[in-house]
Amino acid sequence: MVGAGISGLLLARELREAGHSVVVLEKSRGVGGRMATKRVGETSFDQGAQFFTARTPEFARLVETWVQAGTATAWPGTEHRRWIGSPAMTAVPKALAEGLDVRREAKVTAARRRDDGGWDLAIEGQPTLAAGRLLLTCPVPQALAMLGAGGTVLPADLAAALGRLTYHPCLALLAVLKGPSAVPAEGVAPAGGPLRWLADNVRKGIARGVPGAVTVHAAPEYSAQHYATAEADVTAELLAAAAPWLGAPVVATALHRWKFGEPAATHPEPCVWRPELGLGFAGDAFGGPKIEGAARSGLALAAAVGGV
Ligand SMILES: Cc1cc2nc3c(=O)[nH]c(=O)nc-3n(C[C@H](O)[C@H](O)[C@H](O)COP(=O)(O)OP(=O)(O)OC[C@H]3O[C@@H](n4cnc5c(N)ncnc54)[C@H](O)[C@@H]3O)c2cc1C
Numbered sequence: 122m123v124g125a126g127i128s129g130l131l132l133a134r135e136l137r138e139a140g141h142s143v144v145v146l147e148k149s150r151g152v153g154g155r156m157a158t159k160r161v162g163e164t165s166f167d168q169g170a171q172f173f174t175a176r177t178p179e180f181a182r183l184v185e186t187w188v189q190a191g192t193a194t195a196w197p198g199t200e201h202r203r204w205i206g207s208p209a210m211t212a213v214p215k216a217l218a219e220g221l222d223v224r225r226e227a228k229v230t231a232a233r234r235r236d237d238g239g240w241d242l243a244i245e246g247q248p249t250l251a252a253g254r255l256l257l258t259c260p261v262p263q264a265l266a267m268l269g270a271g272g273t274v275l276p277a278d279l280a281a282a283l284g285r286l287t288y289h290p291c292l293a294l295l296a297v298l299k300g301p302s303a304v305p306a307e308g309v310a311p312a313g314g315p316l317r318w319l320a321d322n323v324r325k326g327i328a329r330g331v332p333g334a335v336t337v338h339a340a341p342e343y344s345a346q347h348y349a350t351a352e353a354d355v356t357a358e359l360l361a362a363a364a365p366w367l368g369a370p371v372v373a374t375a376l377h378r379w380k381f382g383e384p385a386a387t388h389p390e391p392c393v394w395r396p397e398l399g400l401g402f403a404g405d406a407f408g409g410p411k412i413e414g415a416a417r418s419g420l421a422l423a424a425a426v427g428g429v
Contacts, residue, residue: 122146122256123229123242123267126154127412128404128419129258130217131183135423137221144252145221146244148228153214154259155382156206156412159295161375164328166295166336167210168377171308171320172196172203173412179420180413192216197326198306209327232257233271238399243271254399256422260381261286261406279395282388286406289341290348291317291382294359298333300369315343315362337363344382352376384410391421401426 122133125147133143151157155169175181184204187193192212196203206212231243232255240255257264261283268275275283301323308320318338328334337359339347347355356374360367384406391408394401403422405415 122258123232123264124154124258124404125149125152125214125218125223125225126258126404126415127156127214127217128415128422129154129256130214130221130223130419131416132256132258132403132419132423133221133223134217135420136426139423139427141426143222144250145218145223146227146229146242146250147223147225148245150225151211151215152218152223152225153211155379156210156214158206158209158211158327159375159377161295161297161334161373164297164322164331164334165209166322166334167205167320167325167327168293168295168336169379170210170412171318171336171338172199172205174203175413177413177417180416183416187213187216190216194326196307198324203307205325205327207326229267231270232267232273234273234398234400240399241271254401254426256401256403256426258402258404258419258422260288260404261402262288262381264402276395279393283393283402285386286388287385288381288406289383289385290344291341291379292339292344292347292355292359293377293379294337294339294356294363295375295377296333296335296337296360296363296367296371297331297373298335298367298369299372300332302333302335302366303368304335304366309366315339315358317341319363319366333367333369335363335367341382341385344379348378348380387414391418392425394422394425 157169159168228245304321317340322328322334403418
């Protein structure tokens with residue numbers, strides 16, 4: 122399996138539960154993918170996903186187990202039913218990864234289908250790994266790149282459907298403040314302009330030891346236009362746009378560029394499973410975006426493969 126984001130972790134857990142032998146290959150040092158928490162100095166920020174909602178009974182039941190386990194909690198001070206990780210967003214994927222064979226810092230560069238129907242996975246700086254089936258939960262363009270690099274030619278209908286799944290990038294700026302911010306407790310989504318979202322991680326209960334710690338997400342159009350712009354220039358522009366909500370001098374910043382921030386289009390099915398190829402796809406580009414969509418996609422693929 123490739124990818125230890127929420128879709129991949131839930132998929133791996135279900136399959137292991139059903140008796141399959143599962144190895145999860147994850148290119149990063151940590152798990153969670155876009156459910157990411159980042160430290161700037163001594164301060165923690167939710168850098169990617171900010172909160173999750175549970176609109177389906179299936180996902181609501183899952184969230185309830187996370188709340189019971191103490192890895193998720195209601196966002197303090199918000200009117201809507203919004204959930205956050207506790208003590209921060211990565212708590213949920215970290216707990217889900219426990220007991221799984223997750224191999225971190227294992228970047229899959231090519232996936233080649235063997236004549237016997239199995240798969241050979243080339244991993245950067247490591248020996249090739251053989252697998253009976255290949256389940257891909259990384260963003261679809263990354264999945265297609267590794268299949269292409271392995272010389273795997275997909276059936277035309279599948280290649281066309283997956284080729285349509287593109288993503289918007291997102292520039293994420295993290296700002297440590299000298300004083301309390303003016304960001305409302307529940308965060309704010311400014312209309313128009315370069316910003317899409319601001320939240321204060323102190324008011325959210327994520328950041329401690331500083332008076333203000335604001336996550337600023339740029340809008341998709343701005344992020345696409347400035348994806349390759351120098352960090353100093355993007356930082357200056359985003360801070361200027363965020364000024365009405367910062368309310369205190371900025372003492373430190375960090376910029377992260379999410380290349381595959383959110384799906385621009387989604388596949389109509391909650392997952393893709395091609396048993397004749399031993400190949401499956403899941404993630405937030407299938408069935409519905411966001412954490413809930415990604416989670417449900419991972420569970421759908423587990424059910425299709427024979428997990429539940
Ligand atoms: C800035 C931002 C804000 C967001 N805000 C929200 C929000 O408020 N609420 C919400 O519900 N959702 C939000 N989302 C969306 C949410 O984070 C995603 O929908 C969800 O986390 C996707 O999970 P996933 O498992 O599909 O993919 P990912 O989390 O992307 O997991 C894929 C994993 O695959 C790994 N990978 C990629 N390529 C390789 C490779 N070659 N080899 C090995 N591993 C590889 C990646 O490192 C990653 O860990 C936000 C996303 C971003 C970027």
